[in-house]
Amino acid sequence: MIKIFVIDNGGQWTHREWRTLKYLDIETKIIPNTTPVKEILNEKVNGLVLSGGSPRIGLEGNLGNCAELLDKAEIPIIGICAGHQFIARHYGGKVEPSIIPEFGKVELIIIKNDMLFCDVPEKTIIWGSHNDEVTKIPNHFIHLAKSGNCEFQIIKHNDKPLYGLQFHPEVEHTEYGIQFFKNFIKLCESN
Numbered sequence: 001m002i003k004i005f006v007i008d009n010g011g012q013w014t015h016r017e018w019r020t021l022k023y024l025d026i027e028t029k030i031i032p033n034t035t036p037v038k039e040i041l042n043e044k045v046n047g048l049v050l051s052g053g054s055p056r057i058g059l060e061g062n063l064g065n066c067a068e069l070l071d072k073a074e075i076p077i078i079g080i081c082a083g084h085q086f087i088a089r090h091y092g093g094k095v096e097p098s099i100i101p102e103f104g105k106v107e108l109i110i111i112k113n114d115m116l117f118c119d120v121p122e123k124t125i126i127w128g129s130h131n132d133e134v135t136k137i138p139n140h141f142i143h144l145a146k147s148g149n150c151e152f153q154i155i156k157h158n159d160k161p162l163y164g165l166q167f168h169p170e171v172e173h174t175e176y177g178i179q180f181f182k183n184f185i186k187l188c189e190s191n
Contacts, residue, residue, distance in 0.1 A: 002188055003027040004047040005040065007046065009063045009082055011052030016170040020181050021177055022047075033064025047076040047188035050083030052129075052168070066090075076161035076187045081130055084164030090157065091138035100149040102128030102166075105173060108153055110145045116154070116163060116183045117141055117144075120176045126153070126167040129172045133166060 006018045008030050020029040031040065040048075050066055058079065063086050070090050079087040085095045110117050126147070134152040137143055145154035147167075155164045163184075169177035173184040 001027050002185060003045045004049065004185070004188060005043070005044065005045050006049045006051055006084075007033050007035075007064075008055035009051045009066070009086075010094065011054075011080070012109070013168055013170055014051040014120060016168075017027045017049050017051055020170050020178065021185075024178070024181060024185060025170050026185060033066055035065065035067045035182050037065050038189075040069065040175045041073060041109060044080065045075060046191070047078070047184065048073065050079040050086065051061055053086075054082075069145070071164070074160075076184065076191050077163070077186050079162075079164045080089060080170070081166060081168060083136055084155070085132060087136040087162065087164045088136075088138060088141075088152070091141065091157075093134055093138040094136035095132055096135045098131055098150065099180070102147065102149055103130075106147045106167065108145055108167065112144045113144060114144055114156060116156070116180065117186060118179075118183050118186070120137045120179050120183075121122030125173070125175045125178075126169070127147075127171045128167050130166060134164070161187055 093128045108126045140158045142156045171182040
């Protein structure tokens with residue numbers, strides 16, 4: 001059975017990420033971001049979700065052991081909201097306050113094809129909830145999707161199965177949220 005853990009960075013919807021994976025019949029649990037990396041990797045997990053976090057944490061905060069996880073884990077990882085921002089900062093990108101913060105329904109525009117978008121239309125409605133955003137992606141990352149007010153909605157590492165999503169696929173207002181999770185699960189199965 002596929003095993004995907006949710007790393008809890010203090011986000012308001014962390015339990016929804018866990019519940020979505022549970023609904024999709026994945027072995028999952030929420031673990032604190034202070035859990036030793038060796039302990040996580042000893043669990044033989046197939047993938048990780050770096051949850052969102054409290055306001056401004058993606059801009060300036062530290063997310064427990066997430067940096068070490070990014071450096072040592074060789075499994076698919078998807079960062080959501082503050083998790084996405086942390087990934088960008090960790091690899092040398094830039095996060096700044098949004099010129100126009102996004103709260104509520106937003107149109108996502110896919111600009112580069114990827115397996116994460118299997119059965120997701122080029123334009124779809126997502127749920128945004130952020131005051132900060134990635135304004136410069138790191139070297140070795142690809143820009144996959146944007147919205148009207150946020151250029152870097154989805155990014156991906158060139159060589160690793162590592163994604164960042166600014167929006168929240170785990171909430172019901174994201175039209176293809178379940179599909180994003182299904183596609184991430186397929187990535188975990190094939191890795």
